[in-house]
Amino acid sequence: MSSSSEFNQEKSIIVPSWREAGAKPFVQIDQITKKFGDFTAVNSVSLDIYQNELFCLLGGSGSGKSTLLRMLAGFEKPTSGRILIDGVDMTDIQPWDRPVNMMFQSYALFPHLTVEANVAFGLRREGVKSKEVALRVAEILDMVQLGHLSKRKPHMLSGGQRQRVALARALVKRPKLLLLDEPLGALDKKLREETQFELINLQDELGITFVVVTHDQEEAMTLATRIGVMDQGGITQIAEPHQVYEYPNSRFVAEFIGNVNLFEGTVIGEERDCTTIQSAEIDGLLKVNHAISCAPSQVVSVAVRPEKIRISREKPDADANTTDGIITDYAYMGSQSIYKIALKSGKEVRVTMQNATRDISDRLTWDEPVFLSWDAGSSVVLTS
Template structure:
């Protein structure tokens, strides 16, 4: 059976110039005395997105989240949610709810009473609040824990209770501040997919603040990378990783090798960049660059070919010596020292290296495909 294209739902509305954003942040600035925590940020977020604000400590991401929730007032700028200007709208009147990193559960209340608490405060009847709490506990797979107290739950279970409580009031937007930060690595990875499933089931717009790159890459429909109070790049996870727009983003998301160089002569299909570390490197031509201009070449470790002999047909190749390596199950990571002392990080899947793997102190050759370099100007 063929579906009607006219009825198809656009799951990537940010690619449609005519799509109307659900949340519009316009030139938002927040100052605390002489310190600017958020600096002239503009951002559009669409209905039912799972959007991640990603950045290091003190970059302004939590302050931006608190301004969305109404717990902080912008120094200047405007926030609109579903077409409504949030200026002067208190936190308890906004179509948002916040889930805090600490979970903030009431220790003396049972799980079901924790989830129902906000509904009772809104004036819902006990029966209505209990029914909604039961629905939410079923959603997060905790219905059998309804009568337990928070101290009788694991960290992951407390996290899900906090999520159920935040969703019980049926907010249009759920704001999550480092929601998985208190969990251990294995549980955090498991809970990420539970969070995605819950978000997709309900269709609620989620905005997640995190400093964990892997978490953002797993969860998000799109990521906004923040540093020093500004958003430096917004894009889908693959776009952020494969086509960073700056050295900061390239270095912050995953692992990267960065090589400084100057633009050399260009041919129709390739441009030469003169680097101290790799010598002359051929890359695809980039419009707008001038000969002699300083650029940086970003290369992901998994894109580097590591071989004992020069790779046949390689356009860019350089010799080196393996100085360190680490085995992490599905892959191995290498540090290869070049002739000038620069170290290049390389990762290779272990599936293709079962027999006679490259090891410490071996002479090797690194090869780079021109299209695998990302040319950066900032």
């Protein structure tokens, strides 16, 4: 056997900073509260964001995400608490003195200036020498693939191109932290999806820490290294996208992220790696392959994602996690089909099935009686 080093090199595994014990956060939000009169927009939020993260603050309208972003930028002053960036307390520092730049949803481009002049505007205001301005503007425009459009004005650009001009203008000042407020909200669905991957690649290439505010769950799942789910001024869960989706820590998170079926029941048995729940909604037993901490006979919810449920005309051979009903709604969506099934209890269950073949001759459809089943490892118990 050859002893050549090329056959013996071990592939290095990069461990994200937030998983490293003792890693130092780049942004520290410490017990931040913001009140507007009697209304509390952000309530005692603490959050650590690490170097080179693309962190998403996700929440509905009025959840406090944009207010938190504006406090990071310095446009709003906290009622209480501290904000540290790269170890320096920024709580009372003016926006223009922070190592931060912000990209707004509206883009706010100057209509009378060319792409090149729009991007250069902030550098010229800071008195950067013309030669360096030209070099930095050309570099960032090439990076966002707009170098060939540098002499055009905003009205001559598409929505996606204007978005990239705004991004280039925010990045050309080389901030330590870039804040993006609903950055893709003005784009149509297809362009938004394409731009998400461009944004990920650009952030990775530049190595700048991004904090993105969005209300779009799919966008957050696509972009983020980690997601902070916000509700009523607080953060309900902070986790990587797959953890937020597969292991929500509350009914709110489970229902807010994607689609979910929630079955209510009473805990009747608990072992180290199994919890058994009696549910009138499915007229049977629910089994989950993890233990929970709860009082005897506690009422809980079991969350099951629609894609985790099997649907068939044949009764499954199982004593738990199975039920039956009638298809009340059916939608063909191209890549998948969506079914709504009414159970005998009146509970409605949503199921999605991938359309792996083009043949639809034997496809399930309206008013058919069907059986549903799922694995114990496909669901999670929620106690709050």
